[in-house]
Amino acid sequence: MNETATAGKLYVMGVGPGASDLITVRAARILSELDVIYTPTGKKGARSLAHAIIEEYLSPNTQVCTYHFLMKADIAAKQAVWDEVAQALKEEVANGRKVGFITLGDPMLFSTWVFLLQRLVSQQMTSPSWLEIVPGITSFSAIAAASAMPLAMEDQTLAVIACTASETVLEQALLNHDCIVLMKIYSRFPLIRDLLQRHNLLEHALMMADATLPTEQGWHNLAALPLSEKEGMQGLSYFSTILVNKNWPLSR
Numbered sequence: 001m002n003e004t005a006t007a008g009k010l011y012v013m014g015v016g017p018g019a020s021d022l023i024t025v026r027a028a029r030i031l032s033e034l035d036v037i038y039t040p041t042g043k044k045g046a047r048s049l050a051h052a053i054i055e056e057y058l059s060p061n062t063q064v065c066t067y068h069f070l071m072k073a074d075i076a077a078k079q080a081v082w083d084e085v086a087q088a089l090k091e092e093v094a095n096g097r098k099v100g101f102i103t104l105g106d107p108m109l110f111s112t113w114v115f116l117l118q119r120l121v122s123q124q125m126t127s128p129s130w131l132e133i134v135p136g137i138t139s140f141s142a143i144a145a146a147s148a149m150p151l152a153m154e155d156q157t158l159a160v161i162a163c164t165a166s167e168t169v170l171e172q173a174l175l176n177h178d179c180i181v182l183m184k185i186y187s188r189f190p191l192i193r194d195l196l197q198r199h200n201l202l203e204h205a206l207m208m209a210d211a212t213l214p215t216e217q218g219w220h221n222l223a224a225l226p227l228s229e230k231e232g233m234q235g236l237s238y239f240s241t242i243l244v245n246k247n248w249p250l251s252r
Helices: 025-031 049-057 075-094 113-120 139-147 167-176 189-198 227-235
Strands: 009-014 036-041 063-068 098-103 131-134 158-162 179-183 205-209 217-219 240-245
Touching (some): 009 075, 009 113, 025 049, 036 075, 049 098, 139 179, 139 240, 167 179, 167 189
Parallel strands (some): 009 098, 009 131, 036 063
Antiparallel strands (some): 179 240, 205 217
């Protein structure tokens, strides 16, 4: 795309963990000025949570395009969707439109947006002038604030790990870092809890699901979680996260 031949622009905005008043002032301003916005959904036909968060900031004249990003599919099917959306975004900008793309949390952390970015940037991986990325509040920042638990202090190290990683990778993170953010734990909670127990970290860990949403749930002492409840955690929300700080016992 010829950058000098178009007045269009693509704004990629992180809309935070869930509460509509946790988006940035910059994002709110941009949202009110868009010609079209692309919103993601993880389930076909389902309403986009990201869209629900920012709906009040949109102009009634803004066109809304919802895309189903496949969560459970082979890589070829996922790549086909990424190719389609990236091409649509490029065409919108080439047509001189002010285009928005929104994602939960921050766009540059465990986000589908990064796969689109790979398709939009040049071979030199430089950001084009028609692209602006607006950061957003992460779920673990919101959880730390709500629970008054520091993410990291002074010379502590902090690791952010997706629990889709192997047990070995997860255990090494627990061993090698003072503070750990464990994301995407919904289907692996029994394993994660056992690892925390094995390394005497249960009293330093807390868990929250659906942070800042009306369905928010928190467990501030995983050591006291009954076995029966532990077994019931198989149905945890997709938006569930554990924070660990080895120097911050939650019993204090």
